Amino acid sequence: MVTNMMNNVVEKVVAGDVRTAARLIRDIDDELPGTREILKALHPHMVRAYVIGITGAPGVGKSTLVDQMIHHLRERGKTVGVLAVDPTSPFSGGAILGDRIRMQRHCMDDGVFIRSLATRGHFGGLTQSTRSAIDVLDAMGKDYIIVETVGVGQDEIDIVKSAHTTIVVVIPGMGDDVQAVKAGILEAGDIFLINKSDREGAHKTLADLKMMIDINQSKYDGGEWRPPVLMAEAVCDQGVVELLEEIGNHEQHINAMSEDLKIREKADIVRTALIEMIKSRLLKEILKPMTDSVEFERAVDSIVDGTRDPYSACDELAFPCTRP
Numbered sequence: 001m002v003t004n005m006m007n008n009v010v011e012k013v014v015a016g017d018v019r020t021a022a023r024l025i026r027d028i029d030d031e032l033p034g035t036r037e038i039l040k041a042l043h044p045h046m047v048r049a050y051v052i053g054i055t056g057a058p059g060v061g062k063s064t065l066v067d068q069m070i071h072h073l074r075e076r077g078k079t080v081g082v083l084a085v086d087p088t089s090p091f092s093g094g095a096i097l098g099d100r101i102r103m104q105r106h107c108m109d110d111g112v113f114i115r116s117l118a119t120r121g122h123f124g125g126l127t128q129s130t131r132s133a134i135d136v137l138d139a140m141g142k143d144y145i146i147v148e149t150v151g152v153g154q155d156e157i158d159i160v161k162s163a164h165t166t167i168v169v170v171i172p173g174m175g176d177d178v179q180a181v182k183a184g185i186l187e188a189g190d191i192f193l194i195n196k197s198d199r200e201g202a203h204k205t206l207a208d209l210k211m212m213i214d215i216n217q218s219k220y221d222g223g224e225w226r227p228p229v230l231m232a233e234a235v236c237d238q239g240v241v242e243l244l245e246e247i248g249n250h251e252q253h254i255n256a257m258s259e260d261l262k263i264r265e266k267a268d269i270v271r272t273a274l275i276e277m278i279k280s281r282l283l284k285e286i287l288k289p290m291t292d293s294v295e296f297e298r299a300v301d302s303i304v305d306g307t308r309d310p311y312s313a314c315d316e317l318a319f320p321c322t323r324p
């Protein structure tokens with residue numbers, strides 16, 4: 001019975017059924033039992049959609065850009081899945097609402113599937129549910145999957161690691177933003193896009209970014225991809241076609257790599273993803289019961305009232321069997 005239901009879900013997702021896929025993504029996000037089995041069964045149907053990650057600070061114009069990208073990809077007959085991920089708000093907040101509004105014109109198009117993920121604080125984490133949602137969209141047969149994430153923190157870097165091509169969006173005159181880029185995302189960015197380039201300071205931001213990228217000159221001499229820096233004005237659809245062209249160039253660059261290197265890169269990606277997956281299972285299955293327990297609360301009380309030190313409490317909670 002359960003298997004029949006599961007097969008039914010798998011069949012419908014593979015056939016591209018929007019409602020089934022949407023429900024499955026929600027169930028994955030809610031960590032309902034049974035979703036793992038469905039993901040296992042879907043795996044052979046994942047035909048490797050091309051995954052594009054888009055990240056950047058709030059309000060830089062990511063959704064506007066995604067909306068235009070969808071438009072151009074659809075004109076070329078490509079199907080598109082979009083995941084708008086907001087790790088900053090535990091509830092469906094303003095950003096998600098903005099994402100929906102920005103991409104509204106595609107809502108009647110069968111070739112476009114847009115979903116938001118905004119939960120945080122779950123054991124298992126947003127990174128994991130995003131990866132699983134990408135898998136669902138892939139099994140649906142989407143040609144392109146675009147993942148929009150807010151900000152430039154570790155979560156976003158982890159999320160964009162699932163992407164084949166990652167675009168970092170900044171806007172002119174945000175010195176801090178470039179700093180944030182420096183702080184970590186530079187490594188993850190395959191393409192940098194200065195949006196709202198009609199604003200003052202666009203050329204300075206362009207020069208700054210190019211300079212940062214040039215620091216790695218020796219890497220590019222060895223044949224590695226040099227991240228291009230583009231200018232755009234997403235609201236007027238300026239620079240979007242050029243962006244898609246660079247994404248195509250990056251895809252070609254990846255395809256042209258030696259088999260050996262491709263396998264090594266893939267192993268790196270798989271390794272990171274598998275660690276993430278194991279981590280989230282351990283957190284959920286082991287850490288959660290541990291911290292939800294009476295013993296845990298008792299330990300908290302004893303540390304608070306000074307009868308126990310946290311180190312011993314930790315040892316006893318984590319390794320109860322070795323208790324003297």
Ligand SMILES: Nc1nc2c(ncn2[C@@H]2O[C@H](COP(=O)(O)OP(=O)(O)OP(=O)(O)O)[C@@H](O)[C@H]2O)c(=O)[nH]1
Nearest residue numbers: 058059060061062063064095098150196233234235
């Ligand atoms: N002047 C100007 N405004 C733009 C441009 N692109 C987007 N905007 C505006 O910037 C605002 C934010 O755009 P969004 O696309 O929602 O930005 P976002 O990065 O998706 O925002 P979050 O999802 O909240 O992080 C909107 O009012 C857009 O109309 C642009 O190229 N120039």
Ligand SMILES: [Mg+2]
Nearest residue numbers: 062063098099
């Ligand atoms: Mg947005």
